[in-house]
Amino acid sequence: MKKSVLIFTIILLNISQLYAKNYRVSLLTCAPGSELYSVFGHSAVRVTDMETGRDLVYNYGTFDFDPSFYMKFARGKLDYWLSVATYDRFMEHYAYLGQAVREQELNLNEEQANKMVEFLHINNQPDNRYYRYDFFYDNCATRIRDMMKTVLGEQLEWNDPVSEEQKTFRDLIDEYVYPLPWGDLGIDLALGSVIDIDASEREKQFLPDYMEAAFGRAEIVGDGPTRPLVKHQSTLLDVPPVAIAPNIFNPYFLFWGIAIMFIVITYMGYRKKRLFIGFDQAFFGVLAVLGIVVVLLWFFTEHTATKYNWNMLWAFPLHGLLVYGLGMSSPAPWVKKYLLFALIMADAAVVFWILSWQSFHPSVLPLILVVILRSNFLYYNLDKFKAHKRMVNS
Template structure:
């Protein structure tokens, strides 16, 4: 059974490679062929939160209608998940028929906008040949980077490289924008995704992006192409000659209900922690079990930040100053609370950490890295519980 499955996969792959070779490799497209930028609207899955970009090659004379995209990866890659987590997973250029591509987006209820590029026949042939060269096995893989090298930036670059003149992007920016300013609108519908990405990514996202860098997002690439012009031999022409909506998005995005938002839930936890601290402050019982979970979870978040910052190839995950409140040593410290011999160390550790937390809260708005407001109740609770433990330990001394 296994042998049959493997044979079927090999046969299928070989069939499509031969088919692709027959129709494309070494064959010129006709003078009437069209090349378009396809911009796909966001989906409701994490990987599709920011949309997608692709290139369509349509040549009726050669019965060719293909879509090339740089945003795919192989789930069968050895050690897929460790490579993905460490930023070492290679993405690749792939292709499919336009019919299949469209049906996939119909199924996902996502929209597609097509912009036909205003290229002459030589430029269209050059771009098609460049895509074929990129698709060769030794060229199709590349090291994906969320901000600087992805499915949108690759299309921008390959189009630029195969236009005879110079593409001038006439992007007008009303005010400076950081990468966070560009990303946040796409994450507003899910505050948990918003929070998770804000905790995982660091200071690089607070850097002011240039209009050219805006194009790492598919929607911004589409807008930039719409306003761009090609300057060649004293002539100027628009990069896009026409556009059309192929599919309208049909997803009914549901925003996170207010009582399910992290800010509300964390606020409830913070209130409970505050009243527990007041209730047990004068009592003999310590109730450190609450801190076991609070500091333990925050410590684990800190270790995740350390991993993403120092042990991955992701450019946007460090420096990450969320580590100030989600300090990795919180995790072993919770075990030290259970041992009386370690109380002196815990006392001075939390005393120092309380000072840092107080500074974070006082300078929340001017810290170089923008922290998500959703975690404000947790940071305040960490300060309250740190002071509570310090008071309790001091009483023991």
């Protein structure tokens, strides 16, 4: 009887060994690129079957760059998905882009590795692989972070640094987009005050570099002696950081140039008793268009980060009314009232900025100053200078 039980146990062990897989699982972190969509870097999962040699990369950052891409992205309806490629193909792609790739081999036991591979396999099913992309809360990095929590549960300890500097979500993205001033401006115009809050250490992991650092600190506990989450770290593709050449045509130079131009126009207008209203119509017309974009992103999209965007205080959709109102030969009473309203709104934007209720892009400061300067100048001189012009013409 005992011999039969022993034989049966041996058979079961052999069967379990037959179906058990020996996987090597690692986190791949790709260095930032030169384009806005790649400037934050990238994360993926590498799975190597040590028995068959099959080497695959699971990539949650796949999207379809079709003609409707920008419209879907603007409306917050862009779906990403999990794709699988061979390791060689993945590395060829990043070698072509010139972006370094680093690897952290995870210190998983056999059960944990199998559970993670099973998780990826289920996620890669046609009904499961798509997800609604959210830059801060659901992207290629956060998907991997959340998978680690699902697989390891309470066995995963992140060991967050206690004295780490507090950074807002906007501070974090500024670290990467600073070399791209137009992209930096666009992001700051589109995203609202909801990102001007401190990000927790877990929330910082929406950025691949921060997640890589978090993996390096983390430990696995509760299944034997405590051990680091990362067994081994190496650089798979060692290339210099992508260099982004500075461009003299940037919003700082352009907007301060516009501000200086309006200062000169205002001075000349005061001396010659002229308004130069055509410049104001063009300026407030552009601000109205920007304001419409802000309103659309705030109220008519599924984005979570575009809410409560106080750029609307200086780039207001109804500024377009001044294009019509300032062109009147005899301005209606509402025009002066609206100029006072625009002045108060621009002053409020400065107050919001000083009190850190929302951090605006530094390059928009001269534009806010122009709104304050011209609305103030026109408010006090619109009737007087237009009456002077009619007297001269008569």
